[in-house]
Amino acid sequence: MKQNKYDDSTFFEKYSNMERSKKGLEAAGEWHELKKMLPDFKGKRVLDLGCGFGWHCRFAVENGAKSAVGVDISQKMLNEAANKTESEYIRYICMPIEDIDFAGNSFDVVISSLALHYVQSFEDISAKVNKCLTSGGEFVFSVEHPIFTAQGKQDWYYDKQGNRLHWPVDQYFTEGSRKADFLGEEVIKYHKTLTTYLNGLIQAGFEITGIVEPKPAEHLLYSVPGMADELRRPMMLLISAVKKR
Numbered sequence: 001m002k003q004n005k006y007d008d009s010t011f012f013e014k015y016s017n018m019e020r021s022k023k024g025l026e027a028a029g030e031w032h033e034l035k036k037m038l039p040d041f042k043g044k045r046v047l048d049l050g051c052g053f054g055w056h057c058r059f060a061v062e063n064g065a066k067s068a069v070g071v072d073i074s075q076k077m078l079n080e081a082a083n084k085t086e087s088e089y090i091r092y093i094c095m096p097i098e099d100i101d102f103a104g105n106s107f108d109v110v111i112s113s114l115a116l117h118y119v120q121s122f123e124d125i126s127a128k129v130n131k132c133l134t135s136g137g138e139f140v141f142s143v144e145h146p147i148f149t150a151q152g153k154q155d156w157y158y159d160k161q162g163n164r165l166h167w168p169v170d171q172y173f174t175e176g177s178r179k180a181d182f183l184g185e186e187v188i189k190y191h192k193t194l195t196t197y198l199n200g201l202i203q204a205g206f207e208i209t210g211i212v213e214p215k216p217a218e219h220l221l222y223s224v225p226g227m228a229d230e231l232r233r234p235m236m237l238l239i240s241a242v243k244k245r
């Protein structure tokens with residue numbers, strides 16, 4: 001069952017108030033690593049799965065992409081994306097990622113930032129992405145790290161004084177839905193193992209070209225409250241892959 005949490009007014013309001021929602025890519029803790037994995041966009045046709053406010057679509061076009069298509073399940077997110085977008089080369093489509101059915105050779109680059117942990121089957125998405133990419137096309141994405149999604153609630157264990165003791169990892173090999181606490185709201189996410197992500201790509205016909213478990217950018221470590229704890233366990237997994245010729 002696909003949840004559309006970002007269209008919930010309370011959740012949308014809270015998400016909109018996050019630093020990365022207000023300030024964009026430079027305020028995103030993983031951007032300094034993700035941007036190094038992105039290809040040269042010049043002349044490329046780009047698809048962004050779970051595009052949200054459209055930051056990555058605009059980045060692609062500002063850096064030479066011929067076109068960018070952003071797909072998202074949330075009309076509220078896409079309304080804000082449209083408000084922030086002036087380029088005529090960017091198009092937004094309100095649709096679940098699970099339902100994409102683009103023809104073969106439609107895109108040169110597919111990106112997805114922090115959206116695929118909302119999707120149950122990584123195998124299905126990998127196959128669809130592979131199909132719509134041109135030969136040699138690139139797939140670059142970030143997801144919440146399996147260590148972060150495994151236990152479910154996504155919170156630390158605390159002592160009686162409220163100090164963070166450790167991050168719980170449990171039910172690692174039991175894939176599937178989890179009720180996470182995100183911004184004080186219950187959000188459904190899907191835990192997958194590292195094996196599922198890597199083999200999903202290989203079996204779909206990709207060659208993996210890069211894997212990064214990003215640490216926060218230095219300048220955010222001391223300016224954003226709680227950011228230093230991000231050095232205690234990985235929160236995100238970034239992967240780049242190329243469609244085999």
Ligand SMILES: C[S@@+](CC[C@H](N)C(=O)[O-])C[C@H]1O[C@@H](n2cnc3c(N)ncnc32)[C@H](O)[C@@H]1O
Nearest residue numbers: 006050051052072073074077096097113115118
């Ligand atoms: C954490 S936000 C990331 C937004 C954007 N990619 C970014 O990095 O700024 C996750 C986005 O994924 C979208 N999303 C979640 N589940 C989805 C699904 N099944 N199909 C399409 N979009 C989905 C949400 O609506 C939301 O805009």
